[in-house]
Amino acid sequence: MVRVRFAPSPTGFLHLGGLRTALYNFLFAQKHGGRFILRLEDTDQSRVVPGAADGIEDMLEWAGIPPDESPRQGGPVGPYRQSQRLDLYQEATEELLGKGAAYRCFCTPQRLELLKKAALRERQTPRYDNRCRHLSPQQVAEKVAQGADSVVRFRLEDGSEPFCDLVYGWTKHEVASVEGDPVILKSDGFPTYHLANVVDDHHMRISHVLRGWEWLVSTSKHLLLYRAFAWDPPRFAHLPLLLNADGSKLSKRQGHVFVEQFAQDGYLPAALLDAITNCGSGFAENRMGRTLEELVAEFDVGKIEKHSALLDLEQLSEFNRIHLARQIGDERSRPALVAEVQESVERVYGEQLTDRGVLEKAYVEQVLLLRKGHISRLQDLVSPTHAFLWIRPTVPHEELQAISPEADDIGRLVLELLDQSVATLTVEQLNGDLRQLPARVRVTQYSVMMKLLRMALSGLQQGPGVAEMMVSLGRGEAQARIRRALSS
CATH class of the missing domain: 3.40.50.620 (HUPs)
Structure with a gap:
């Protein structure tokens, strides 16, 4: 398995x-x-x-x-x-010691540091000189009896076998020729990675090890440990950075x-x-x-x-836009999104919500469906750009007049348009109808008219399309905002 x-x-x-x-x-x-x-x-x-x-x-x-x-x-x-498997590592270490595949090392941190400095002075890679692997059993026993601190090192042997990595193919590293014998059990009784991962992978019956590329060069060392235990190793696949x-x-x-x-x-x-x-x-x-x-x-x-x-x-935003649009379009996942938006609106706008109807499921769901494909994250819906969906803006009439002297005429025509529109507003229909209005207000360009209506509906000069705003808000709310802006 x-x-x-x-x-x-x-x-x-x-x-x-x-x-x-x-x-x-x-x-x-x-x-x-x-x-x-x-x-x-x-x-x-x-x-x-x-x-x-x-x-x-x-x-x-x-x-x-x-x-x-x-x-x-x-x-x-x-x-x-x-950290809860220390007895297992101790048992494995004793097995290796008994086989002569490991040995106790009594070298002090000071001696190891001197070895490192000497290697660096010679521009060589620091490595342990395997000094303690030559201690006799009597010498080891004497040091243990004296209470000397020790670690356990694994005895690296020549003859690393090649292995076929599932990503990098046939690989081999003669670790014994370039490394000193590695510590497998520290003086505090905790194992190092080399011992622990081999022991755990064996006892957990791991069949395949998929891990980072940085461990590729250590795998030959780990295979030597498997061989010392007489265990079958897993298959390896090292993942690139x-x-x-x-x-x-x-x-x-x-x-x-x-x-x-x-x-x-x-x-x-x-x-x-x-x-x-x-x-x-x-x-x-x-x-x-x-x-x-x-x-x-x-x-x-x-x-x-x-x-x-x-x-x-x-x-990542584009990836998120694609997946968010898919979830919005899925009736099974949409309710959770609606609930998240409701919570966010309540948190962000709180007491500013003069109309609690904007929190109703049907309204929030409509907003999600209309903005599907246009937003990258749900948080976008509670950003200042989309605040018009939840709170009514205060837009002085003078600001509309500054955009276009024909503000009142434009507002009147749009109100009439909304009155005459079919029962269900659609973005496509409104976009078509709005494009016909500038001809009835000869001085005003279409882009100016859109800027004015966007300001009246949202208080913003930039944002979603005017037709999308109207459909999102609904006929009644869109008309109320336009009337309010014209009379303020």
Whole structure:
């Protein structure tokens, strides 16, 4: 059975790169009828941020890709926090020590720092010199009896085997020739990533590991650990980097890389998932507007390309516009949008709402349908540009006269037009009728007339089309606003 995992460290908010890794794991599991596991790698307790673990799972649920097994959901191979699995790592370490595949290292931090400085002076890559791997069992026992602090290191051996990465193909790194023996268990009893991820992936029966490209060079080391344990390793697929459109690295210092911020800013989960897959690979073709169901159906790990994916966040508004229009047009999802707009209008305008009828479901639904395809986020509907939908503007008659001396004549003709229009106003019909009016007011140009009517209806010089405003407001309200502006 396919079992994949997303294993972030709870050191802060979930960022876009992490979301894409989680998504690809979710898509792979869904594609193959498997299970998607969330495991929190919190063995470095100094970096753990309170609340980050819950935040990561909250954002996966918000995005519509909840794990099947997790710290919150539970599952058959828990616990799902590494800090709660220390006995398992200790047991694994003792097994490696017993086999001679690992050894205790008593080198002090000061000695290790001197080794590092010496290597840098020689312009070499710092590496441990494996000094303690040559200690005899008696020497080790004496140091343990003396209470000397120690870590456990894995004995790297020559002969790394090549492996076939599902993205990068056949790969091999002779780690023993370029690295010192790595620490697998620290002096505080916590494992390092190298041991913990191998032990957990084995005991959690992970079949495929889809993780970031930065771990590709460590995989040969991990395969040596699998061989030392006599365990069968999973298949590996390393995902290329997700970069900014200019090729620079996505930085956690940039607020716009955190998923939580996008959620707070009103972006839809479907739009964000669509954007981070559209810029990358894993699909036969890239196209805007894919739903999660379509992403699952079209995903193919064999089509993930080796080059980095360039994410243009300036296009996110267009992705959101497409997905928002789809949700507005869907009778199943529209009620939730109506409720969200009602709440936003109440919050933003509050006591300014002289007519509470604007909060009624039918009115808000009509607004959504008329603005479908024109707005990128629901928040746009409570922006100053759309304030006319919820509160009546105060427009002095002098301002209308300043736009056109024929303001009164224009207002009278538009009121007559609205009286004579068919029972149901449509944008198309009104646009056609409004274009005929300038001929009846010979001095006024069509653009001037539109500017005047927009001011009377909304108090704004720019904004949605006049016909759209009238249909959104309804015949009675549009007439009331025009009369009010002419008589003020």
